[in-house]
Amino acid sequence: MISTKYTEKKKFNKQEIDRKWWEVGDYFRRNSLWLLMYCTGCCAIELPPSMTSAYDMERLGMGPMATPRQADILLVSGYLSLKTLRRLIYTYEQMSEPRYVVALGSCPINGGIYHDSHPVINQLDQYIPVDTYVAGCMPNPESVLNGFVDLMEGIKNKTANGWKKYHKNYDWYKKNQFDVLGEVVIDDEFHQ
Amino acid sequence: MKEMKLFLGPQHPGMHGNASVHLFVDGDIIKRSYLLPGMLHRGFEKQMERKLWVNNIALIPRVCVPEPDINEMAFALATEKLLKLDVPERAHWIRMIMLEFARISAHLMAYGGLGGPTGNYTLMYHAHIDRNLILDIFEKISGARIYHQYIVIGGVRKDLPEGIDEEINAYLNDLESRLNEYRDLGIDNPSVVKRIKDTIMLPEAVVWELGVTGIGMRSATNKPYDIRKVMPYARYNQVEFEVPISDYSDARSRLDIKIKEVQQSINIIRQCLDKMPEGEVRVKPSRGQSMRWTVPKGYVYAPVESSRGEFGYYMVSNGGTTPWRVGVRGASYPQGLLGIEKYLPGTRIDDAALWVDTMGICSPEIDR
Amino acid sequence: MNSISNLEAVDNIINSTGKVIKKEPISDFQVAYEVNKSDVHQILTSLKLEGWKQLSYLSAVDWPEENKFELVYILLNWDKPVYIQIRAKIDRENPSMNSIIPIFPGAKYYEREAHEFFGIAFPGNPDYKKQLIMEQWDDIPPLRKDFDPRAYSDRKYPSREYPDNFSKKDKENESLEKQAKRRKRARKLRTGGEE
Numbered sequence: 001m002i003s004t005k006y007t008e009k010k011k012f013n014k015q016e017i018d019r020k021w022w023e024v025g026d027y028f029r030r031n032s033l034w035l036l037m038y039c040t041g042c043c044a045i046e047l048p049p050s051m052t053s054a055y056d057m058e059r060l061g062m063g064p065m066a067t068p069r070q071a072d073i074l075l076v077s078g079y080l081s082l083k084t085l086r087r088l089i090y091t092y093e094q095m096s097e098p099r100y101v102v103a104l105g106s107c108p109i110n111g112g113i114y115h116d117s118h119p120v121i122n123q124l125d126q127y128i129p130v131d132t133y134v135a136g137c138m139p140n141p142e143s144v145l146n147g148f149v150d151l152m153e154g155i156k157n158k159t160a161n162g163w164k165k166y167h168k169n170y171d172w173y174k175k176n177q178f179d180v181l182g183e184v185v186i187d188d189e190f191h192q
Numbered sequence: 193m194k195e196m197k198l199f200l201g202p203q204h205p206g207m208h209g210n211a212s213v214h215l216f217v218d219g220d221i222i223k224r225s226y227l228l229p230g231m232l233h234r235g236f237e238k239q240m241e242r243k244l245w246v247n248n249i250a251l252i253p254r255v256c257v258p259e260p261d262i263n264e265m266a267f268a269l270a271t272e273k274l275l276k277l278d279v280p281e282r283a284h285w286i287r288m289i290m291l292e293f294a295r296i297s298a299h300l301m302a303y304g305g306l307g308g309p310t311g312n313y314t315l316m317y318h319a320h321i322d323r324n325l326i327l328d329i330f331e332k333i334s335g336a337r338i339y340h341q342y343i344v345i346g347g348v349r350k351d352l353p354e355g356i357d358e359e360i361n362a363y364l365n366d367l368e369s370r371l372n373e374y375r376d377l378g379i380d381n382p383s384v385v386k387r388i389k390d391t392i393m394l395p396e397a398v399v400w401e402l403g404v405t406g407i408g409m410r411s412a413t414n415k416p417y418d419i420r421k422v423m424p425y426a427r428y429n430q431v432e433f434e435v436p437i438s439d440y441s442d443a444r445s446r447l448d449i450k451i452k453e454v455q456q457s458i459n460i461i462r463q464c465l466d467k468m469p470e471g472e473v474r475v476k477p478s479r480g481q482s483m484r485w486t487v488p489k490g491y492v493y494a495p496v497e498s499s500r501g502e503f504g505y506y507m508v509s510n511g512g513t514t515p516w517r518v519g520v521r522g523a524s525y526p527q528g529l530l531g532i533e534k535y536l537p538g539t540r541i542d543d544a545a546l547w548v549d550t551m552g553i554c555s556p557e558i559d560r
Numbered sequence: 561m562n563s564i565s566n567l568e569a570v571d572n573i574i575n576s577t578g579k580v581i582k583k584e585p586i587s588d589f590q591v592a593y594e595v596n597k598s599d600v601h602q603i604l605t606s607l608k609l610e611g612w613k614q615l616s617y618l619s620a621v622d623w624p625e626e627n628k629f630e631l632v633y634i635l636l637n638w639d640k641p642v643y644i645q646i647r648a649k650i651d652r653e654n655p656s657m658n659s660i661i662p663i664f665p666g667a668k669y670y671e672r673e674a675h676e677f678f679g680i681a682f683p684g685n686p687d688y689k690k691q692l693i694m695e696q697w698d699d700i701p702p703l704r705k706d707f708d709p710r711a712y713s714d715r716k717y718p719s720r721e722y723p724d725n726f727s728k729k730d731k732e733n734e735s736l737e738k739q740a741k742r743r744k745r746a747r748k749l750r751t752g753g754e755e
Contacts, residue, residue: 036203
């Protein structure tokens with residue numbers, strides 16, 4: 001028999017309400033992840049097969065997006081030269097939060113085949129936080145998709161919180177970026 | 193009106209690869225333009241000087257991503273010329289099969305790339321699914337989808353697997369039957385034709401000034417300037433094929449030549465499967481040492497015909513275990529850097545993406 | 561389309577315009593000439609007039625032992641298919657070579673690249689000093705033989721530290737300078753103190 005006794009409605013405080021809404025938001029977010037189409041390196045060649053009909057990324061709710069303002073995932077596909085790293089950081093800071101970074105290939109992990117090359121950086125997570133790595137040179141479309149599924153799990157379990165780390169350790173990341181890139185102002189014929 | 197600056201790339205859906213075109217526009221007419229290369233620079237030429245001749249095989253396919261096999265071929269040709277090494281007969285034919293498949297896949301990718309700037313995404317989806325089937329064949333032959341490392345110094349790494357002939361034939365028949373469909377979707381599609389016809393002209397004088405090779409050159413000069421015909425390598429002198437040409441070089445005729453070249457590549461692969469002899473596929477480049485062998489002193493330039501034009505390796509050996517100097521002549525160097533600077537001004541903004549697509553500009557080989 | 565007669569034609573053109581230091585036949589379709597620095601422009605001009613209209617490649621080779629840079633120009637004639645390598649040596653200190661833009665406009669970016677990678681000056685090229693490929697480069701030009709990319713990479717980019725050092729050689733071997741030092745020491749021990 002249902003008790004007819006009056007119980008006071010439970011009051012949530014602000015943090016709890018926020019947490020609930022984040023859970024709801026995360027549910028929708030992880031089922032509609034939009035990639036930023038920025039092909040930084042050679043692993044980008046395996047993205048067209050995984051986007052088009054062969055592996056069909058859209059069944060996971062993922063699709064390419066042209067502008068950083070509307071994208072959720074920054075996909076670092078392969079090695080990063082210093083010149084690309086500068087543009088990548090610009091792009092990353094333009095994206096709206098929450099934002100996730102997926103690094104494809106061996107090169108963002110430890111330099112890969114270019115570990116001793118002069119223009120290529122060795123370790124991406126010194127400069128921006130990375131949520132998921134997909135190892136391999138180059139990773140198959142299957143493993144690329146597997147990496148995205150891992151990211152979805154990470155969003156669900158709240159382990160994919162690189163953007164929070166970026167806020168927390170902002171000074172450390174900035175210091176590393178300045179160490180390697182030097183001054184931001186560039187003055188050459190291309191930047192008149 | 194005031195001149196305004198626009199960036200086309202590096203992060204742009206119409207851009208192929210990580211390169212940036214800087215446009216100074218007035219209205220939608222381009223006044224000045226530059227290509228900003230270097231975002232894919234990896235110090236290749238320096239890296240290759242520091243690795244053994246054998247180790248370099250793992251590195252070279254990464255120079256040009258959409259069509260890696262030409263790198264292996266040019267490197268192998270150059271080294272074999274320095275070593276004065278004769279390659280087994282069967283290896284030549286297997287190499288040709290790989291190279292022609294690579295050409296088809298690069299052409300399909302470039303042709304499907306037309307979907308981006310013209311908004312015709314059906315074409316892109318069709319081209320990529322066909323390209324994916326080629327990658328599956330590559331995987332069966334060499335064990336890898338993109339970077340095969342299959343053409344090595346002294347032949348090819350291993351023989352073709354059993355029963356691959358039927359698979360290749362089935363694929364070729366399928367692709368050949370649908371080439372007309374590709375024409376209807378792309379270059380004969382009325383909504384696309386208006387964008388690509390009579391735009392981005394390339395006169396003959398410009399070809400010689402820039403040094404453009406490949407499809408751009410053949411469409412402007414109306415002569416069969418193709419390294420496979422002019423200076424045959426492998427066994428291209430023993431197969432019959434035509435070099436498609438045209439006397440009018442706009443974006444449409446260049447894409448038309450691409451489709452015709454796919455047809456010719458299909459014919460070449462069929463002839464290769466017929467004429468291929470049995471036998472060894474690989475000889476060792478040296479006796480004794482398995483890795484640290486040396487190559488005699490010399491300078492050599494080895495060109496091959498890629499899908500974008502003349503692609504070559506300039507190699508210098510001083511008799512050591514590593515190359516002394518390796519220079520890569522990227523096929524898209526002239527039309528990418530000088531062409532965009534000199535001949536893009538005067539056209540409209542939307543033509544910039546079409547120039548990048550139809551002239552075949554591959555940014556990793558410009559930057560290296 | 562006889563390649564032998566084409567090679568003879570090339571020989572005649574080059575011998576009539578400049579002095580050949582060394583000739584190297586490479587194959588039926590390729591021949592190399594080593595010439596003086598001062599003759600390069602004349603030879604290129606006469607070859608262009610005879611049909612070698614395409615500049616395929618321009619670059620440099622570093623020879624630190626001779627203290628020279630070697631410039632390479634590769635030309636192609638599509639109608640008489642012969643590749644010609646023209647090579648000329650220039651000094652390694654303050655290297656400089658007049659630009660060939662008036663002859664081959666396509667050389668502009670090759671020369672810029674050669675300046676960036678080797679530090680060779682090309683007077684006559686309007687903006688050879690501007691950086692093309694790299695951005696804010698802060699070391700000697702990278703394709704010179706005395707540049708060590710590994711030492712540069714170790715100095716500039718922090719590399720990932722693994723719990724056990726399985727993939728790295730010992731620290732002694734890391735840079736070429738240290739390797740050279742070790743080799744020198746070994747030689748010293750072998751020969752008993754002689755250099």
